[in-house]
Amino acid sequence: ADKFTLLHHFEGFPKTNDFRLESEELGGLKPGQFLCQAEYLSVDPYLRPFSKRLNPPSTMIGAQVAKVLESKNDKYPAGSYVVAGNLGWRTLSVAEDQPEDGRSFTGLEPLPELGGLPRSYALGVIGMPGVTAYFGFLELCQPKEGETVVVTGAAGAVGSLVGQIAKIKGCRVIGFAGTDDKCAWIRQLGFDVAINYKTCADIDAALKEAAPKGIDCYFDNVGGMLSHRIRQQMNLFGRSSVCGAISSYNDKTGQGAQVPAPEMDIVFKQLRVEGFVNDRWWHRREEAFKDMVAWVREGKIKVQETVTTGFEKMPQAFIGMLKGQNTGKAVVKV
Ligand code: NDP
Structure with missing residues (x-):
């Protein structure tokens, strides 16, 4: 499994050498746990101010859409997909569910109903x-x-x-x-x-x-x-x-x-x-998703993504987004 470690707090504009690509060994699954493989990762502006809360060296934070490869949790069967704000910049993660009342954009949950729209939209318009x-x-x-x-x-x-x-x-x-x-x-x-x-x-x-x-x-x-x-x-x-x-x-x-x-x-x-x-409105997210799916399908909302391919390009995609190189949602396809 690969992950990016934030080596120290950013000073001014983030640089690629603020990060290090590392490999990590994952342990076996305990009851309730499941193994997630990142398909798309999100690079968002909030990572810049939120990174101040980290105590580097520390795994870089961020959201992803991931496929469940193996599971010891019936709610997250193998082959299903999740959207997770808490797994960070990792290709593979051992994850577990969290209580419903603790949910937020930094939590983990099954992919919302996308109405046939691409899974990456769960990091953007339906996310x-x-x-x-x-x-x-x-x-x-x-x-x-x-x-x-x-x-x-x-x-x-x-x-x-x-x-x-x-x-x-x-x-x-x-x-x-x-x-x-x-x-x-x-x-x-x-x-x-x-x-x-x-x-x-x-x-x-x-x-x-x-x-x-x-x-x-x-x-x-x-x-x-x-x-x-x-x-x-x-x-x-x-x-x-x-x-x-x-x-x-x-x-x-x-x-x-x-x-x-x-x-x-x-x-x-x-x-x-x-x-x-x-x-503040995360408990009402289904209302937004329902309207957004309908508006996208009706063509009333048009969506663009700027997709960077390759997990190893996470830092470049993040820095590029902060510099304005994205139009619409910036995502990385593993
Ligand atoms: P964007 O997709 O808008 O990407 C960031 C964009 O910011 C860049 O493409 C760039 O576009 C613009 N930008 C960069 N530097 C400057 C600057 N100095 N002055 C003006 N624009 C700049 O990101 P998001 O849509 O994800 O986020 C947009 C904003 O919303 C951010 O401030 C983010 O922190 C905030 N946000 C807040 C949330 C909340 O819950 N309150 C949740 C999500 C996002 P350009 O080429 O136009 O400069």
């Missing part, structure tokens, strides 16, 4: 990023038909779903992404306007033109100065769902760029700005 987009947007932004929605990280796993859900709900949708190709893709998805935040010379003017009636909902994946600019054009009683702040994850200080304090925008516009972790 953690799907739950994040669905509840993080619908519950916290409470979008209404005709409202204007802004999404950052709009060509990524979560953002591309949020924008498409907003279109399904009848909103005007503006997305920010980091390349012209990504902007072209999200326009194909139905975004009304796509802005390349890296090359746009005047983001304030571009936003004003894109959102002449102001912004009602902001789904914030990036934080930092871009989010400050967007908040400034929000309407009275606007809602912002704060999902992540990837613009600061690789900052040595972890503080990100100096951004003006948001309080006075929040006070005078009476904004509701709320952060969340998808765990």
Whole structure:
């Protein structure tokens, strides 16, 4: 069995030599246990901040879709598949079930009902990023038909779903992404306007033109100065769902760029700005999965994956995702 060990905490941007590929011996199965073979592994932004909780050298954390090869647990028979957030960057793992009340995106469970969609989608649209987009947007932004929605990280796993859900709900949708190709893709998805935040010379003017009636909902994946600019054009009683702040994850200080304090925008516009972790709605994941499977099958939600092949490329895929080399969900096929 192969695994990646994180050798030390990241300093600034992760590097391939922060990791080491190692082999490990697995013991025999005890009652209740089963042997899992990774088929797809997920590289996600949260691994960067969450890795601070590890005590390196330590097996790198991360989610995977795996096939059960051998089993001493009737709920997970040989030949079935699981989605596991707790097995880390491993090709083979000895796993066990966990109590239902302890479930979260870092847990392990049978693959959800995918309605014929590819198994890798259990790491994306029918998985953690799907739950994040669905509840993080619908519950916290409470979008209404005709409202204007802004999404950052709009060509990524979560953002591309949020924008498409907003279109399904009848909103005007503006997305920010980091390349012209990504902007072209999200326009194909139905975004009304796509802005390349890296090359746009005047983001304030571009936003004003894109959102002449102001912004009602902001789904914030990036934080930092871009989010400050967007908040400034929000309407009275606007809602912002704060999902992540990837613009600061690789900052040595972890503080990100100096951004003006948001309080006075929040006070005078009476904004509701709320952060969340998808765990909050994990017990309701079936609701999201049911709608998402239907929307994907009906073509209302289009899905793209950036697939890296080869377990040995896990670090490159992770670093590439942080650098913006993925469009849609970044996954590794073993
Ligand atoms: P993505 O698929 O969006 O991949 C990350 C993307 O972030 C890159 O492709 C890149 O796209 C963009 N990016 C990188 N650096 C910057 C930067 N400095 N400024 C702006 N954009 C940047 O990842 P996910 O969809 O999985 O995650 C998106 C966000 O949602 C992250 O902040 C993540 O932490 C958060 N998240 C939060 C969850 C929660 O429960 N709260 C759960 C899941 C994700 P580009 O080319 O456009 O720059």
